[in-house]
Amino acid sequence: MTSTHPDNQSKVVLVTGASSGIGAAVATRLADEGHTVVATARRTDRLAELAATTTSTSAGTIEPVALDVTDRDAVASVVADVRARHGRLDVLVANAGLMPLSRLDALLVDEWDRMIDVNVRGLLHGIAAVLPVFAEQGGGHVVTTASIGAHEVSPTAAVYCGTKYAAWAITEGLRQESDPSIRVTTISPGVVESELASTITDPGAAELMRTYRAAAIPADAVARAVSFALGQPADVDVNEIVVRPARQR
Template identity: 55%
Template structure:
């Protein structure tokens, strides 16, 4: 069994975050879960506790910095340190640019970029002062490639990779990992409101990984010794279209 780490996961109420919470708790880590749907977090925490796992949760909206700081502070007060932050929360209301869904563009920028920056800001001072810590940011294959309807979403995921690389270069004591999933079963496409995009995306997402595959990739990066920083992992379905 590995040494227990204090691991914060944003967007833990479904999909990749939920699977990662289960997986890391089963490895003996103390997980601390955040998302807006507290009822989901409560159910997941009950399930993890029933199998002997160490878990806490708190309502979290990553678009709000004060809320994100309060989430980190809760963990710092309770556990005295944060070993790992997984900036996983994300939204993907795709549409062609000419639809001018400006509110949805802003939502993606607020959650996928600002949310990641808020997470970094909330934990970095503690990690810098202890000269130890690990920040894992979830990007996407959309952080490498752009498809029609994905301009803004891809823009946010390119940004996550750029921010992660800057964070890594500036912090020699903090490990930084970018995880870029291909298509994964989750609720991510539920936020698409444009009917044409929704049906196109169903085909694009026909072959999908289980979220546990991403959880295992994240765990691999966490499990490395402190002097090993896994910078970037891309995880796609073997037979996927992309």
């Protein structure tokens, strides 16, 4: 498969949270389209499997790299290494996220803290690492995976929605502050097939989520949205895409 980029140039793309779900789908699709994808996550065994399944069939490549986005120095080091090896970094897909839902009165404070660390601080660490690179090389693209939860709140999801609204707001602020050579896109998925629900430890929230997730779209639906945003001409900035099941109202 050839690249869908309008000038047929391969991009160097760093994807966080790429070991499963949306991140893995984004990495696979972009590699299939001819891009060089640096797929990062904590679960390196999953990343190795992802790279192995796409190497022989893809026009591009997937490079597995271990990364915990809550470690600011580690994020900066990976970005620097990518630029040193490839000469540039064109895109950050800030996708890493957690969703251990629970009611506030369950007081699962450790889970709240972990969501804030990954969903908010992890995004900020990525932005802090790539902005100097994009400024020096005269361009780049930040794509953030937010959520439909950035636009609406439901019971058991208060903290999660708070982190995703923060991700939306931070990304929108980045768009407004950035030079036009830096494009910024927020992808807000609805219910998507993924492992996110498996992190829910609260029984009540887990039961609600089983009903809520009865209608879900494949992760590649979100990957296609990312591909669309990346494939636009340099003077077109896709600000936000909301993608969700037709049955989710």
